[in-house]
Every structure is written in C-alpha cells, then in structure tokens.
Amino acid sequence: MRKKIEDICARPESPVDTSVTPLATPLYTTSVWQCESTGQADALLAGELDGYVYQRERHPNADVLSEKLAAMHEAESVVVTASGMAALSTAVLSQLQHGDHVVVSNQLYGCSSRLLEQECSRLGIAATSVDASDLESVAGAMVPETKLVVVETISNPMLRVVDIAGLSRIAKQHNALLLVDNTFASPAICQPLKLGADLVLESLSKIVNGHSDVMLGMLAGRAELWERVSTVVSTWGLTSSAFDSWMCARGLATLHLRLQRAGENALQVAHFLANHPRVNGVVYPGLEDHPDHEIAKRQFDDGFGWIVTFHIDGGRTEVDRFIAQAVGMPFCPSLGEVPTTLSHPESTSHRGLTEEQRNKSGIYAGTIRLSIGLESAEKIIEMIDAGLAGD
Numbered sequence: 001m002r003k004k005i006e007d008i009c010a011r012p013e014s015p016v017d018t019s020v021t022p023l024a025t026p027l028y029t030t031s032v033w034q035c036e037s038t039g040q041a042d043a044l045l046a047g048e049l050d051g052y053v054y055q056r057e058r059h060p061n062a063d064v065l066s067e068k069l070a071a072m073h074e075a076e077s078v079v080v081t082a083s084g085m086a087a088l089s090t091a092v093l094s095q096l097q098h099g100d101h102v103v104v105s106n107q108l109y110g111c112s113s114r115l116l117e118q119e120c121s122r123l124g125i126a127a128t129s130v131d132a133s134d135l136e137s138v139a140g141a142m143v144p145e146t147k148l149v150v151v152e153t154i155s156n157p158m159l160r161v162v163d164i165a166g167l168s169r170i171a172k173q174h175n176a177l178l179l180v181d182n183t184f185a186s187p188a189i190c191q192p193l194k195l196g197a198d199l200v201l202e203s204l205s206k207i208v209n210g211h212s213d214v215m216l217g218m219l220a221g222r223a224e225l226w227e228r229v230s231t232v233v234s235t236w237g238l239t240s241s242a243f244d245s246w247m248c249a250r251g252l253a254t255l256h257l258r259l260q261r262a263g264e265n266a267l268q269v270a271h272f273l274a275n276h277p278r279v280n281g282v283v284y285p286g287l288e289d290h291p292d293h294e295i296a297k298r299q300f301d302d303g304f305g306w307i308v309t310f311h312i313d314g315g316r317t318e319v320d321r322f323i324a325q326a327v328g329m330p331f332c333p334s335l336g337e338v339p340t341t342l343s344h345p346e347s348t349s350h351r352g353l354t355e356e357q358r359n360k361s362g363i364y365a366g367t368i369r370l371s372i373g374l375e376s377a378e379k380i381i382e383m384i385d386a387g388l389a390g391d
Helices: 005-010 038-045 060-073 084-095 110-123 135-141 164-173 229-235 242-252 255-274 293-299 315-325 355-360 377-388
Strands: 077-081 101-105 126-130 146-152 177-181 199-203 217-221 307-311 341-343 367-371
Touching: 060 077, 060 217, 060 242, 077 084, 077 229, 084 110, 084 146, 084 177, 084 199, 084 217, 084 229, 101 110, 110 126, 126 135, 135 164, 146 164, 164 177, 255 307, 255 377, 315 377
Parallel strands: 101 126, 101 146, 146 177, 177 199
Antiparallel strands: 077 217, 199 217, 307 367, 341 367
16 A cells, blocks of 8 residues: 555654764753653653653753763752752752741842742741841741751852851751752852752853853752652653753853853952942952952852942932943843843842842842953953943
C-alpha cells in the first residue's frame, strides 16, 4: 500500500546516533521523552531510574547547568527554577508549613520581602523583619516556631554585607535553617554553604548569565533538605525552560572574567563618586568606610562585587536629569549586564514599600543603583560625570 504523506509527516524523528561527543552542549527543546514500557515510566517518574519523561519534571539542559553550579557552590543538591523568585518560593514551599515563623532581613529585595511578609501570611506563616547586620537583633527575633532565617549576602540596594557564619550559629542554636540570597555576590565571590548556610538561592538572570536574555533562578543546599524540592518545583510549575538553561550555561562560562573586570571598574567608580561634589553618599563594600568592609574582606574570594549605590539631592527631578544626561547608560531595573546600567530603587525594585519603609532602609528618592559593566572605567566615569553635570 502506498505510504500516505500525513503518516510520514506525523512520524517521530529518530534520534541522531553518533559515536562522538559534541563539544558544546546541545539544546534539548523536546517537552517529552518516549518510554519503552509502563514499568520504565514508573521507574523514571519515581526516580528509581535515571532519565527523562517530561520537561516540567526534569530536563538535560537544567541538569548540565545544575551540575556546574553545584560544583561552584560545593552543594550536594541544586535545582534550577524559572526565576529567582521561583527559587525563593521553592525554599518556602519545601521547607515551611502552616504555623511556622520566618526571620527576614529588613534589607531584602522588595519582591522577596513581599513574598515572605505578605504572601506567606496567607499560608499561615508569620514573619519578623530585623536588621540582619545586628546579630543580637536576629537572635532576639527567634521564637520556638522559627524555622527559617532569610538574608542576602550583599543587600539590595544598600549593599550591607551580613556575617553568614554568625547568622548560621544563631539559626542552628534555634533549630532553624539559614537561607542566603547570593545574587549580588554569585559563587565567584562568595559560597554561603561553605560559611554555614543551609540553603542558597540566586537569580541566574543577573551576573551569572550576564547577558540580559534569560529568566532563571537556582536553589542549592544539602541533600537531606531535598525531600520535597523536586515535588514542589514540578507541582507548582516552577520549572526552568530548556532554552534559558542552555543560554545561562553559556554565560556562566565567562562569569569569573566578567566579574573581575566589572569589580575593578566598580572600585574606580566608587572612588570617583566619593569625591564628586554633587554626590552626598556612596555605598560600596570595597570602600574602607563601608560599615561591613571587614566582613566583606573576610567572606569574599575575589573583589567586592559590581554594584555601586549613591545618593544625590533633588529627588526624582534630579534622578531624571541624571538619566537624561548620562547618555549611553540605560535605565534598566535589573543588574549584571555587559553594559553599565542604572536603576532607581524607589520607582522599581522597592516601589511596593512605603516611603517610611524605604527611608528606614536608607533608600530615598535620590538613590541610584549602578550595575557596573565591562566598558573601560574611563568611559563609565565619563557617562556618570555627564549625568551629574549641573546647569
């Protein structure tokens, strides 16, 4: 019988059989894999057999990325998620339950604060906000129901650096876990698990990928904490995409080189801003007058990061003038890109907080956060100087 065209078109393609290994990891765009039998499907989905069935459960490109991140963090387990917020959601949903209590840094990224202090309350999880740089305040906030302490290695946007080892001791004394958001450091600068953290999350969309073209996060930690992680990621739909995982693995290959250049530039920019007459405050952990400079020196492996925050008088009017005059420096509410970018926390990352809450954290209408890129330091300083020019 003559073969019908539709039968040929609909037939699954046979996988490429090759005896050589590709140097670059292939992109696996398939959403589903073929199973040989019901028994194999059972074994794969139960985790008794290594392999893939459905992309929401697990896929090769995330596994490749996870393996490299696990090695960098010296983590027993890593899961790549759809975003940094998905990673935080994974930690909350896998480790906490109704009636639990969380101690939260008052310097967290705005969306993180909203999730932990507002959304979690709907699930019956209470939160107390404290100054995580003050170990006594953290210890004083711990109660018998406390199961998790959440901090950032370098806070957003005021760049406070917490004592991870000290916080770990407090958490352990109260049978709680320490979760560290390491986005502003990355594993190239700091590995919180080695300092005593139980869990570490990062927004991979930032410096780890570094090219402004993926949306991903990751959660890393000890294997004993992973009982519910895979179930949560799959059930709540927090899974990463294959394409973004593949792209991020490419970006990760140059992380150390990009961070070195950006960090060197950031230190020069911080010194320039500290001596500029129109700037009334500069925050950068690499400056000796930073309140956490010594902690940063002790905890960080290679530099002090690529973020510089500064303040100018005149509120939004002067910020808008800076944006207009700093030609070549995009206003982007993110960080970690190849070019130098700027952000305005009041109108972007922390817009969900009240003015009183922002001011208490040191964030004002005239606060600008710079994500220093890979241009020459001279070019970056030239753009900033133009932005700060008066009438």
